[in-house]
Amino acid sequence: MTASALSEPSVQLMGLTKDFGVNRVLDNVNLSFRAGSIHALLGANGSGKSTLIKILAGYHAPTSGAIRLHGEELALPATPRAVHDAGVRFVHQDLGLVGTMSVADNLALALGYERTAQTISWRKQRDAARRDLAAVGLDDVDPATPVKDLGPVQQTLVAMARAIRGLEPGRGVLVLDEPTARLPNAQVDELLRRCRSLRDQGVALIYVSHRLDEVFAMADTVTVLRDGRVVFDDPIAATNEEHLTGIITGRTGEDPVPAARGPRRKGAVGSEAKISLRGVSGTFVTDIDLDLHRGEVLAVTGLIGSGRSELGRLIYGTQRVTAGTVTHNGQVLQKITPELSIRRGIGYVPQDRKQAAVPGFNLAENLCLADLDRHMRAGFLSKASQRTATLQAIKDLDVRPNDPDRALRELSGGNQQKVILGKWLQLDLDVLILDEPTYGVDVGARTSILASVLERVASTGLSVLLLDSDIDLVAEYADRVLVMRRGQIAKELSGDDITVDNIAAASYAVQPQGLAASGADILEEK
Numbered sequence: 001m002t003a004s005a006l007s008e009p010s011v012q013l014m015g016l017t018k019d020f021g022v023n024r025v026l027d028n029v030n031l032s033f034r035a036g037s038i039h040a041l042l043g044a045n046g047s048g049k050s051t052l053i054k055i056l057a058g059y060h061a062p063t064s065g066a067i068r069l070h071g072e073e074l075a076l077p078a079t080p081r082a083v084h085d086a087g088v089r090f091v092h093q094d095l096g097l098v099g100t101m102s103v104a105d106n107l108a109l110a111l112g113y114e115r116t117a118q119t120i121s122w123r124k125q126r127d128a129a130r131r132d133l134a135a136v137g138l139d140d141v142d143p144a145t146p147v148k149d150l151g152p153v154q155q156t157l158v159a160m161a162r163a164i165r166g167l168e169p170g171r172g173v174l175v176l177d178e179p180t181a182r183l184p185n186a187q188v189d190e191l192l193r194r195c196r197s198l199r200d201q202g203v204a205l206i207y208v209s210h211r212l213d214e215v216f217a218m219a220d221t222v223t224v225l226r227d228g229r230v231v232f233d234d235p236i237a238a239t240n241e242e243h244l245t246g247i248i249t250g251r252t253g254e255d256p257v258p259a260a261r262g263p264r265r266k267g268a269v270g271s272e273a274k275i276s277l278r279g280v281s282g283t284f285v286t287d288i289d290l291d292l293h294r295g296e297v298l299a300v301t302g303l304i305g306s307g308r309s310e311l312g313r314l315i316y317g318t319q320r321v322t323a324g325t326v327t328h329n330g331q332v333l334q335k336i337t338p339e340l341s342i343r344r345g346i347g348y349v350p351q352d353r354k355q356a357a358v359p360g361f362n363l364a365e366n367l368c369l370a371d372l373d374r375h376m377r378a379g380f381l382s383k384a385s386q387r388t389a390t391l392q393a394i395k396d397l398d399v400r401p402n403d404p405d406r407a408l409r410e411l412s413g414g415n416q417q418k419v420i421l422g423k424w425l426q427l428d429l430d431v432l433i434l435d436e437p438t439y440g441v442d443v444g445a446r447t448s449i450l451a452s453v454l455e456r457v458a459s460t461g462l463s464v465l466l467l468d469s470d471i472d473l474v475a476e477y478a479d480r481v482l483v484m485r486r487g488q489i490a491k492e493l494s495g496d497d498i499t500v501d502n503i504a505a506a507s508y509a510v511q512p513q514g515l516a517a518s519g520a521d522i523l524e525e526k
């Protein structure tokens, strides 16, 4: 590389504009990303971050504008090959892994198979995969495991490993689209360290995130997109969290993001158990006793592999209970399936959005899917009734764009999440199980999602089982917290004992002051 090429930005976007039909989603974006720098790309749900990245990846063609990589103009529309050859690598929100293929095969898809003479060497392949996995802390994962059998957190790390492999320091550009959205805090720190080390090796990192703490922990430069335009592009030192939140949401000091709830509720929770588990086991969780009361927000948290997600699947019926009893409204359930759960008034929002909605259906179809009977008029499905319900849900959850006819897949990730939650809120629910409900959701939308749920809790006595690794969120919203470790409930916290430090300490089984030393003690789901 010539000296002049080195002084050029690694990536330069010049007047990038993108229209989807009549909608302009990127509007004359001019940005530079430099080697040896971590550049955070922020913006509310739907502001255009993913679209920008997809153009850079060669997935979308821009309507107009140009891109230079290391000073050289990239032929547009870019091909994934040309971008890859220029050293630009991606971890997309949807990870781009093939679920039915093994971890080793998914890793090999990126850089080819290890060969001995003309044949693929499976031993070398496995060894290479093990090295890749170790690089992201997944030493215990067998490379032969199909990716679909891994939890979303582990899948994120596999995608990270794949992107990092073969990245050429000094010329590499690593684009991370919300890589930590599902990672527990200890892994977030590890990831941030890895990012800093890549920056120190001269990589240009483009880091899309909704988590401002991470951005302030490591970014050098921050860009904020709003409605497809750059509204802030400065060194991190030029801003602070409050200022940046205002820029992202477009709200000023007099009109801040509303708080979802007041101080912790006292005495509002009913004593009647809606769901009770006694001695319940699945494949990883064992011997769980738990009561979820009427009108209660019960959070279950814990590190990767602690088993909290499995609890949701067992209660809803997407996974079989292998021992113990589940009781609903005092009745022991003989059979648990998703269909029966819906009839019983038990809703479930899984971590993986793709399981929870039909991407090709429009918003009205997705939102009304769970309760079509409500929209039947004289034996026909009433479009007008669906539309009215959809417009209300769109308003309550602040879904953007607010168009019931828009296909779900055309919405940004955070807005899809709102629709999925909205679908369940259409039902007359008794119990709602939420697994990481604010994954990939911006600060403003996170508040509107949780406010909608809490409104239902207050108005109908809905019981919420909140399965979440985000300790801050759990500490803020839960009436009671169960901390899981290695498939069992390790600690129960209530009232004023619900603090971030206490939850973290219980997750790691250390005293609060010893947290820093325990970062490596991460449990892995077997």
Ligand SMILES: Nc1ncnc2c1ncn2[C@@H]1O[C@H](COP(=O)(O)OP(=O)(O)OP(=O)(O)O)[C@@H](O)[C@H]1O
Residues within 6 Å of the ligand: 020, 025, 043, 044, 045, 046, 047, 048, 049, 050, 051, 052, 400, 401, 409, 410, 411, 412, 413, 414, 415, 440, 442
């Ligand atoms: N394939 C598509 N067809 C039509 N419109 C689209 C398509 N993809 C994205 N959009 C629209 O472009 C806008 C920007 O979406 P984008 O996914 O880039 O937002 P984002 O900033 O990444 O949001 P999030 O933080 O929720 O992921 C949104 O209004 C979205 O509805």
